[in-house]
Amino acid sequence: MYLHVQRLINEIVPDEPDPAAANALQEGLGGQFGEMRTMMQYLFQSINFRGPAGKPYRDLLQGIGTEEISHVELIGTTIARLLDGSPRYQGSPTDPLDTPGAGGATPLAIALDQSNIHHYLVAAQGALPVDAAGNPWSGSYVYNSGNLVLDLLYNLMLESTGRLQKCRIYEMTANKTARSTIAYLIVRDQAHENAYARALETLGVDWGKVLPIPKTNAEQFPEVKKLLDLGLQSKQYTFDLAAQSEAGKIYQGMSPSQDGTVLDASEQAPEGVPSTIAAERFEEFAPGLDPDLLALIQATADLEMADVQPLYGPVAPAPGATT
């Protein structure tokens, strides 16, 4: 069972809208080696896991898989922010609902020249479950052979390829919004590479010189360097609410990345940052409510919500819970 907290797993640095960068990031969201893939692959591997003696391995898969859902949330939100307002449309301050297209204007003309017109035509300047070439995510991507060694090896290759592609995306754009999330995911991919490489080490592999983490010298990317200095590449959260995860039995010892750090699985989750809700975009008719409906919603918002009785969460407010 899964629970949610209204916080993003990492901060997104503000910058200009940039639809081309947004499209490149789609590979990290809906591509063959993106976050939807890792999320689903580890979820299926956890569900179908065989061998009770292997619980630490199952828990490692489960924990990383849970983190990947938050990565989908993070990169999806990043893409949405990069797209939001990209038409630089200037609506009427007094009557925004009337204005779009008035007098034959073409406020969405920008869409015709972009990498994926669906960002405007279908998704109202939001993220899509597709890759950077527009291919929809496919269930056929999920690899789950049932054989533990093969699944671990595939996962190691999957994280390494994801990280390789993100290093290439980093080289495609200097947009700070894009790079803040890309840099974070590069480092977290390395943490996951460490997890699967270490798991294979517990079974006998000595990686020698070729742990397949592409030699990208990503530490020379300044945003990445900052996170490496924090040791984020050697930390794996359990994301486990009841302290039942045994992933720490594997995720420990010297890092297979040979960077001198020690693997650490002693934290439940990062603190995260509050998430926010995007503004309306009238030229997309999103959310498309007229003043009457907005008034109805306002009335709803004034209602007192029933008290929620927490079962798994803290009674005290979560850190930074001031959205």
Next chain:
Amino acid sequence: MYLHVQRLINEIVPDEPDPAAANALQEGLGGQFGEMRTMMQYLFQSINFRGPAGKPYRDLLQGIGTEEISHVELIGTTIARLLDGSPRYQGSPTDPLDTPGAGGATPLAIALDQSNIHHYLVAAQGALPVDAAGNPWSGSYVYNSGNLVLDLLYNLMLESTGRLQKCRIYEMTANKTARSTIAYLIVRDQAHENAYARALETLGVDWGKVLPIPKTNAEQFPEVKKLLDLGLQSKQYTFDLAAQSEAGKIYQGMSPSQDGTVLDASEQAPEGVPSTIAAERFEEFAPGLDPDLLALIQATADLEMADVQPLYGPVAPAPGATT
């Protein structure tokens, strides 16, 4: 950000393996109107949501979306159990690794006659991200127009179609494992129909006689009846760890299902039941470890795990945390 607890959202009743029923349930997992679809659709609608005034609607989508991840976990596990051991293969008690196929035996011969041979050939008797006809799940299923009314209307139709198909699946098999999960999902789909129908009511619709919940008289299915008597069709959990969800501002009042119940969003999450790990299946070479590797894993299992410092979860053991 998402967290996990090692509990299933509902109990799965044991029964015989039944690969045909397992395949029918794949529609509820990986079909166009299955749980992977609802999970992804609400996740994208939450991420791309527009209009801060609409937070209660966003929170409703977010909460149901989080529940759907647990539904994927539940129905995936159910399918895996229905498949597990379906070849009724009897391995050697002393040296299981040697036996499969020895002397020309065909322990997986059953696979040739099943609905989806991939359950044996690819997935080691586990769940697949495909529908009952074998089509892989596709990102093109996700609907997120950005227009609030249309998104709510689509979601209502989506839940209703999912429930309609599950009622048909119920009529296809009497297997108790299959029916226990199908019945639970039929009732939860109704709770979600109530959510979206009620959200549209807050905006002015009066459903009159045709709230599009198929007139299946599902309450005549005994397993469904039991859950309806518990009022599960009128309850929506927040799945929110920090009590920030405002979904309860919408999910309240008389049920649009006109069954006389009152909608209630005052609970964080159901208690759930402990989850377990499936047994090895040697004829599938899953997990495929030989005695040496098993010994290594056992040594790993004896290690002391580092203490996890909880940030969001309770210090005290979760209810029933005795997996």
Next chain:
Amino acid sequence: MYLHVQRLINEIVPDEPDPAAANALQEGLGGQFGEMRTMMQYLFQSINFRGPAGKPYRDLLQGIGTEEISHVELIGTTIARLLDGSPRYQGSPTDPLDTPGAGGATPLAIALDQSNIHHYLVAAQGALPVDAAGNPWSGSYVYNSGNLVLDLLYNLMLESTGRLQKCRIYEMTANKTARSTIAYLIVRDQAHENAYARALETLGVDWGKVLPIPKTNAEQFPEVKKLLDLGLQSKQYTFDLAAQSEAGKIYQGMSPSQDGTVLDASEQAPEGVPSTIAAERFEEFAPGLDPDLLALIQATADLEMADVQPLYGPVAPAPGATT
């Protein structure tokens, strides 16, 4: 612009439900060489046609394309009839809505063993836009190079392959419902082969011995023989409401099939037979109306409809217009 008359282009002979035969016929509906393909291909070729001097060729494509829509209607209806009632479900005569699944029954159990479970789970015992192996129809099938000779040659090959596959389907089942439609389409495919072969003859090809109509000796199939005796293989209707079609300038002269007949395009359309509406299937919750809604519909049905002012159609009732 298209108009419709509530008549099927050919009669469907009644026989037992036969879901296996229904599934085989899906190839003829939604397969790569089925009627959806020919319909869409000729529609696109007509729309994109280049060269005003080639109007007779455009009109030939347009006319055959229009016929193919009626073929989609015919084969879709045939499939629906073959599936309808295949579970042989015996509902309660007094309260049909309550009965499905009552007491744990499994009225749709048959679905688990069929070629395509979607016929029951998704389509309520109706036709689907997929082929016999369950692949959805794809726009990538449509061939329209813009080069007249290549388009004609492709169409000739397309009709011949469709006819070849239908001859194979004929050999797969003796069900009379299936065979009545298959036999009709075998003969009409030949009429279309004649059309495209003749069009190429007007441009200089002499087919000699290998007009690519598979040597199936289909005239030995009794249902086919009957239609050949009527000369249906050498007749092409214009399906043109305003007598503007010039297809007859091409579809004339001795048949390239070398069966001694003369091609004839002097008729507008076949007479057809009245179409009917299928019965309810309660176990599918289709149409899923309860007594109150049925009463509402009945009230609607008693209303007087406004008089329709015909623009293109006859004032007098069409032949056999007594549905």
Next chain:
Amino acid sequence: MYLHVQRLINEIVPDEPDPAAANALQEGLGGQFGEMRTMMQYLFQSINFRGPAGKPYRDLLQGIGTEEISHVELIGTTIARLLDGSPRYQGSPTDPLDTPGAGGATPLAIALDQSNIHHYLVAAQGALPVDAAGNPWSGSYVYNSGNLVLDLLYNLMLESTGRLQKCRIYEMTANKTARSTIAYLIVRDQAHENAYARALETLGVDWGKVLPIPKTNAEQFPEVKKLLDLGLQSKQYTFDLAAQSEAGKIYQGMSPSQDGTVLDASEQAPEGVPSTIAAERFEEFAPGLDPDLLALIQATADLEMADVQPLYGPVAPAPGATT
């Protein structure tokens, strides 16, 4: 059975070629919510319809479905016109066949920068059965649950989403050819929304404030305003040749759009405008005939066509039959 008349259902206003606009319109032709989808969905819903008492509903689906075929014809032709001549290739007046590419020229160089290179490489500057992102149309789009209420609800959502997307396309381009067809389809989509909303009203729904027609204020688009003033949003043709349609029993009364108009189904079909055939494009080798073949075709064109005996159409020439 279907018949055809060589007239387009609405006039296409001439303007410059505009391949970017053409590509945006592909969403309206081959997209998930485009005209191929509505055409096929209603065709399947008509074929598989259950419940003879529901004939007025079946006839409504049938009539709208027939109209959608003409919409495919209209938008496909519009796309073809927007593409036609877009390379602005100037062929030799005396020997057009020799010139393309002569001396290393690159008359199709424009194709490399366009949204969909297939418009030039595959389709000879014609329409394709794909969406604006290049995805081929898929049979998996078709929704036909067999449950009348769900099918009507889906259709309402489908038309509304199609209209929403067309409003966005309108905002993307000021090309008059594109806008004339987009505006017409926006209004016709509204007529179909009225049809499905009204059908649900006959079953008890009171839409109150949220009939899910996006609040686009499309009446401020001048081309749309003109058609609304003609009342086209409240008129549904039967497209029925033998006056057997009972759709008018539903499509009547005050419009659910609450624009004060009365729904009217008393006309058979609009008058339409004559259709024409596009010019040759030598740089595409379309139609690719040399002088000899053109002479053969001319000879064919001089032949006297056999008289067509009308069964369903008028004996007198149709209005405007002077193509």
Next chain:
Amino acid sequence: MYLHVQRLINEIVPDEPDPAAANALQEGLGGQFGEMRTMMQYLFQSINFRGPAGKPYRDLLQGIGTEEISHVELIGTTIARLLDGSPRYQGSPTDPLDTPGAGGATPLAIALDQSNIHHYLVAAQGALPVDAAGNPWSGSYVYNSGNLVLDLLYNLMLESTGRLQKCRIYEMTANKTARSTIAYLIVRDQAHENAYARALETLGVDWGKVLPIPKTNAEQFPEVKKLLDLGLQSKQYTFDLAAQSEAGKIYQGMSPSQDGTVLDASEQAPEGVPSTIAAERFEEFAPGLDPDLLALIQATADLEMADVQPLYGPVAPAPGATT
């Protein structure tokens, strides 16, 4: 550049037709981890290879890739043989062309119950480019990151998964035709695993206990044991006509499989066995020639063929060249 010799790379043992086994083998031909995948993946990796210093690695990929084409030929032929004659159709000895379907017979009735009806309806009892669940092979399967270590790691995982699935197929059927090819491919997959594992060893990896060759104890499968005794798992042919391959610089030394053998790349190609042409199948209208056309072909067969001047091949007949 590629050349061909009319010999199969391994012998196919005769046995009864067995369409279910044929369908299982389709996974090995057209599946995600089948021979079409390995063939295309290594072909692309060879074409796109970067780094002249890495020639031995490129040549290794090139040589294995060339072998995979012969594997496609081998497994495709095996599937065709397993399907051939499966309807056990008894044609007329005197006039085979007339008989199929005569008198209403259904010689292809078997097709309705098989795993993939397309084997009969589309492919005339031949192999298809699809997997065992009927999914067409997709170019999206090909992995070629350009990063040498990742490509080698992926290839190792790919071969191991292919071998795992083939071991499962072995357990599904005792048909000798199927098993002779499956056993051969199991052993050749191991040879390729050795190649990629060894290549990674040259770069520093010590596999210890977990070279990801599934612990299937495949040597207990008798057909596999025989080939292992011949050392086929430790031999890699160059398939190189001009002795330019440097693959032997890598494929040498002790086998990473730790079976005590030494890797050997000193042979060009196996001897192979003559290939043959399948018989006609009249019920499939394949090849569909009537007596006149057969006579024409016979006349052609009597012609003297022009002498071929060999550039790369031997003047003397190849071993066993007596097809």
Next chain:
Amino acid sequence: MYLHVQRLINEIVPDEPDPAAANALQEGLGGQFGEMRTMMQYLFQSINFRGPAGKPYRDLLQGIGTEEISHVELIGTTIARLLDGSPRYQGSPTDPLDTPGAGGATPLAIALDQSNIHHYLVAAQGALPVDAAGNPWSGSYVYNSGNLVLDLLYNLMLESTGRLQKCRIYEMTANKTARSTIAYLIVRDQAHENAYARALETLGVDWGKVLPIPKTNAEQFPEVKKLLDLGLQSKQYTFDLAAQSEAGKIYQGMSPSQDGTVLDASEQAPEGVPSTIAAERFEEFAPGLDPDLLALIQATADLEMADVQPLYGPVAPAPGATT
């Protein structure tokens, strides 16, 4: 069985990198009518061929199919060369591994504006198995009806459409690298059209004026003219190592192209040109080896390779074997 020689079947003329041209050529590699299609289609038709009397036809298919593998190699290499270095990235001469992305640079920024971002993000500036619109190659393209006449007719249409599209690509770019390969394939497609047209002539067709080779006057393309003057359009190699091919019994006599040449199948293979290996691209981390690994590889390269014992190839070095 297949063998390989490290030579390209035709020379690629050097010119500037040109990613737009590279993308257009993808249609010729991975498109519906590209070289992967012809290669796979003829391979399957050879494998599934029926009728021993038809061996000359089988051998013709086999030989052309083998040539198509070399065409895949040729056009894939051409695409890779057109992409290689397209970012014009200038790395540090002393420490190339460190430089990419240093200081926030965006060496791959060019990727955001290209036709297919995957060329940079996924394929490291290499060829992809997709078409020019980014659709992955699909096994559903392969046509193999089993009926000889239909298969030949389809192949003729396939080659003609491929040639038509290549003529259009020729008109899209003046890049010499692109045109050298396109021109060669235009002429070879014609040789294959001649093969299938001639095969149909042996069965009785007289093509008259419309052999469906588009009237592109391609001989006016200078690069094409040069090859036509060499007679390449009328020559078909056997690509057969043991002189067993009987294709020459068909490929003989006057060319059906009516250009006055005589068809000739008396050569085994063209001489070809040596192939080379592309340079590293550090900004793509391809091959991504650091100095230590490069040193390891160099050590490997110094090893003496075991002598290969030729079975099928010549002992003497192949012509030009000095790669």
